[in-house]
Amino acid sequence: MPAKRIPYDGDGAASxxxxxxxxxxxxxxxxxxxxxxxxxxxxxxxASALERATGLxxxxxxxxxxxxxxxxxxxxxxxxxxxxxxxxxxGNAYLAALGWPALLAPHADALAGExxxxxxxxxxxxxxxxxxxxxxxxxxLPLTFPLGELLPADRTAPGALFAAEWTETDWNAWRxxxxxxxxxxxxxxxxxxxxxGWAVDDQLxxxxxxxxxxxxxxxxxxxxxxxxASIVSHTGRHTAPGxxxxxxxxxxxxxxxxxxxxxxxxxxxxxxxxxxxxxxxxxxLASWTGASKQELGREFVASLARGLTVLTAxxxxxxxxxxxxxxxxxxxxxxxxxRALLTYGHLGLVRRSGTRxxxxxxxVLSLGFPPLSRMPLSRIAAPHLAELSDRIGESxxxxxxxxxxxxxxxxxxxxxxxxxxxxAEVGTRRPAHASPAGRVLLADLxxxxxxxxxxxxAAPDPDDLTAALDxxxxxxxxxxxxxxxxxxxxxxxxxxxxxxxVVAAIETAVHAARRTREACAQDVLPQLLRTAGELEDDLRxxxxxxxxxx
Numbered sequence: 001m002p003a004k005r006i007p008y009d010g011d012g013a014a015s016x017x018x019x020x021x022x023x024x025x026x027x028x029x030x031x032x033x034x035x036x037x038x039x040x041x042x043x044x045x046x047a048s049a050l051e052r053a054t055g056l057x058x059x060x061x062x063x064x065x066x067x068x069x070x071x072x073x074x075x076x077x078x079x080x081x082x083x084x085x086x087x088x089x090x091g092n093a094y095l096a097a098l099g100w101p102a103l104l105a106p107h108a109d110a111l112a113g114e115x116x117x118x119x120x121x122x123x124x125x126x127x128x129x130x131x132x133x134x135x136x137x138x139x140x141l142p143l144t145f146p147l148g149e150l151l152p153a154d155r156t157a158p159g160a161l162f163a164a165e166w167t168e169t170d171w172n173a174w175r176x177x178x179x180x181x182x183x184x185x186x187x188x189x190x191x192x193x194x195x196x197g198w199a200v201d202d203q204l205x206x207x208x209x210x211x212x213x214x215x216x217x218x219x220x221x222x223x224x225x226x227x228x229a230s231i232v233s234h235t236g237r238h239t240a241p242g243x244x245x246x247x248x249x250x251x252x253x254x255x256x257x258x259x260x261x262x263x264x265x266x267x268x269x270x271x272x273x274x275x276x277x278x279x280x281x282x283x284x285l286a287s288w289t290g291a292s293k294q295e296l297g298r299e300f301v302a303s304l305a306r307g308l309t310v311l312t313a314x315x316x317x318x319x320x321x322x323x324x325x326x327x328x329x330x331x332x333x334x335x336x337x338x339r340a341l342l343t344y345g346h347l348g349l350v351r352r353s354g355t356r357x358x359x360x361x362x363x364v365l366s367l368g369f370p371p372l373s374r375m376p377l378s379r380i381a382a383p384h385l386a387e388l389s390d391r392i393g394e395s396x397x398x399x400x401x402x403x404x405x406x407x408x409x410x411x412x413x414x415x416x417x418x419x420x421x422x423x424a425e426v427g428t429r430r431p432a433h434a435s436p437a438g439r440v441l442l443a444d445l446x447x448x449x450x451x452x453x454x455x456x457x458a459a460p461d462p463d464d465l466t467a468a469l470d471x472x473x474x475x476x477x478x479x480x481x482x483x484x485x486x487x488x489x490x491x492x493x494x495x496x497x498x499x500x501x502v503v504a505a506i507e508t509a510v511h512a513a514r515r516t517r518e519a520c521a522q523d524v525l526p527q528l529l530r531t532a533g534e535l536e537d538d539l540r541x542x543x544x545x546x547x548x549x550x
Contacts, residue, residue, distance in 0.1 A: 024343040027064075028307035030056055032347055034064050035087065035367045038074070043371035044082040067301040070292050071308065073368070075383055083368045085380055085538040090311050091148055091369035092544045094360040097319040098123070100226055101132050101545060103265055104216065104258045108229065109135040111254040115247055118232040119254075120145070122213070124162040124225075125362035126348075127153050127174045132227070132365070133545070147373035147546060148365030154186040157201035157213035158228030163187075164194030165225060198248060202240035209234055210243050214255045219263040226262070229255050306332055310340040311349070311364060320357040373546045377504060378412040378426075380538050381495075385506070388531040389414045392524055396508045396531075398495075399437035405445075405452030407431055408438045408505075431456045433465055436478035436492035437505035443472040444494060444502035477528070479520060487512050491520050493528045498540040506532055 020029070037053040038045055047065065051058045065081045068074040072086035095101045104121055112119040112135035121133040128150045136144050153159030153174070163186070166174070171187070193199035201211040213230040217223045231247045238246065292300045313329040314321060321329070327337040341358055344350035349367075353359045381398045389396045397413030410428040432438035432453045442453050450469060454462045472478045477493045484490070492507040506528055515524065 021342055021346055023339050024346055025303050025307050025339050027301045027304045028340060028343050029347065030054070030060060031064050031068065031301070031304040031308065032349070032367065034061065034068070034081075035073070035083075038081065038083050039366055039368050039370060043368075044080050046079045047081060048079070050081060063299050063301055064304065066296060066299040067304050070296065070300060071305055073308070077383070083372055084383075085372060085375065085542045087368035088372055088541050088544070088546070090308070090367045091365045092541065093312050093314045094362065094364040095132060095545045096316040097314040097360055098132075098226075099265070099316070099319060100216075100218070100262060102316075103261050104227070104229075105133050105135070107254050107258045107261065108133055111229075111231070111250065112136065115231055115250060117237075117247070118144070120211075120230045120232055121216075122156075122158040122228045122230060123362050124153070124158075125150060127177050129153055129156050129158045129162065129228070130362045130365050132362075144374065146370035148369030150366065151205060155201075155204045157193075157199040157211040158230060160186070160189045160193040160199040161213055161215045161228050162225065163190035166190070198244075198252075200240050200244055203235070208236070210238055210240055212243050212247055212251060214248075214251050216255050216258045216262075219259060220265075229258065306330075306336055307340040307343065310337060310344070311360065314360050320353045320359050322356045322358070326358070372542070375542065376411075377539075380542060381412050381504070381506075381535055382414075384531050384535045384538075385412055386414050388506070388508075388527060389416055392508065392527050394508045394510045394514075394524070396506060396528075397437075399435075399441070399492075399505045399507060400503065401432060401438075401441045402429065404455075405432065405442075405449060406456040408435060408441060411504075430484060431458055433459050435483055435507070436480050436490045437507040439469055439472045439478045440492045440494045440505040441502060443469040443478075477525060479517065479525075481512065481517070484509075489515060489517065489520055491524055491528060493525070493532050495532050495535050495539070497536075498543050503539070506535075 020026075033054050033056070034050060037050060041049070041053070045053065047058065047061055050056075050061045050065075054061065056064075065074060065076060068081075068087075069076050072084055074087070075082045075084045101121065108119045108121055119135045120131055122129045123132050124130075130150055131145050131147055134145060134147065151159070153163055163170075163174075189199065198212065198214045200213070201209070203209055205211065210233045211230050212233075213228045215225040216227050216229050218226045229251060231243070231251055233243055289302050289305055292305065293302050309330050310326055310332070313326045318325070318329075323334060323338055323341065326332070326341065327334045330337065332340075341350055345352070345358075348363045349361055350358050351361050377400070378398060385396050385398060393416050395413065395415040397410050399408040399410050401407070402409050407429045408431075410426055413426060430438065432442055433456060438453075442450055447466075450466065451462075453459060454465065459465065477491065479489070479491045481489055488509050489512045490507060490509045492505045494502040495504040495506060497503045508524060508528065510520070510524070
């Protein structure tokens with residue numbers, strides 16, 4: 001089901017429905033609007049389509065796109081503007097600031113395994129709900145959903161649970177919202193959910209889909225409902241009553257365990273956070289913005305860059321910040337930070353907390369999170385591989401180990417226009433021991449896991465292979481001749497995830513007549529390592545709250 005569309009002001013800016021405050025940062029409003037429209041479109045729009053979708057002038061769209069590209073939040077591919085993985089740091093800031101997704105995810109994952117069903121954690125967002133975590137158990141028909149996607153409260157089981165605690169003001173806002181679906185029995189379902197302490201969605205969200213939900217309360221906040229824990233199945237496995245009979249007791253037990261975890265969680269103090277799109281700390285933001293403005297001139301919208309950085313001030317242990325905290329963390333002046341926070345309040349991305357504090361709202365997840373939350377590793381890597389191929393003028397590919405550990409599988413690749421081009425086709429499998437990519441992947445494994453590669457019928461002597469893998473592990477790359485074909489020279493480097501584990505290998509195969517081994521080591525290897533580092537930066541952002549599939 002598509003996300004609800006956020007209305008516009010007259011100039012095409014996203015709006016909360018209230019007049020724009022006089023001190024609001026107009027370029028920031030317009031930049032947020034561009035990110036919202038890209039998100040609603042699935043991640044990619046042409047510049048012309050963005051112009052139509054936002055109502056902004058083409059020159060304004062171009063300047064915003066250039067600025068977001070400089071920040072790493074979008075990529076420009078010909079005429080298209082595409083969300084880049086780094087934009088997930090905005091949603092990551094919200095999820096980390098919440099705290100409970102990281103605390104409760106292990107319980108959800110364990111429940112998915114125990115129940116042999118998908119399990120989700122959902123947060124309330126005004127008249128809607130947003131999915132913030134899912135644990136999908138391996139099944140022939142897995143149920144997966146984009147994280148951060150907005151669903152109407154009246155079409156979901158979690159929505160009934162949240163609505164059970166709505167005030168009359170909340171109900172009036174729902175009744176007055178023209179985008180509400182206005183199911184006639186929603187108010188009755190909310191009362192029933194409040195009385196029973198659980199709710200079930202019998203194909204309201206989607207035909208064939210069943211959802212059973214219970215509230216999870218935070219004892220530290222007076223028992224306030226912070227999320228809904230849900231078991232999600234389909235009519236091929238259960239009826240709605242059957243789902244409740246089978247899983248409600250264990251779902252309630254899991255929710256109780258989650259509440260104990262919240263009760264026992266330590267309270268974290270606000271500290272400094274290295275903000276800024278380049279990874280520079282607060283002291284580096286001003287110089288980065290200045291350098292970008294000097295390089296790009298009027299095409300770089302400095303107020304947009306500064307404003308988006310304010311969102312990254314929030315994070316783990318920083319769920320609530322004062323204006324002073326935000327200014328100190330980002331290195332911005334108090335006046336600049338104040339105007340950004342005021343703008344975000346108008347857009348519904350930040351809310352007041354207490355007398356001096358500010359908190360991010362779930363709407364931050366609408367800035368790129370849904371289309372990128374399920375992006376596979378191959379799609380994350382594709383633009384990096386294309387840029388690498390352009391730089392070195394050779395074929396490049398990305399390989400991962402198959403589950404058996406005996407083979408590698410090519411998941412992405414690109415090739416230049418050479419008559420002698422050795423690019424691997426996507427889906428190609430090779431014995432893991434017989435290619436540099438495979439040896440790079442095997443070299444990171446423990447001795448016990450390495451033994452799986454010895455099972456391949458063509459595997460060499462285990463001692464010889466172990467010695468070869470130890471050399472690769474020491475050098476951090478693998479270079480070979482005549483693999484996978486005579487006359488080829490092949491070089492591979494590892495790609496590591498945020499935990500330092502090798503999850504893929506970048507490989508290039510060149511004809512021996514074009515480059516010597518020395519030239520490969522001197523000229524090509526640094527380029528492969530650079531690309532691996534850039535891809536690892538994306539994975540660190542992407543994998544913080546999501547899981548990139550091969």
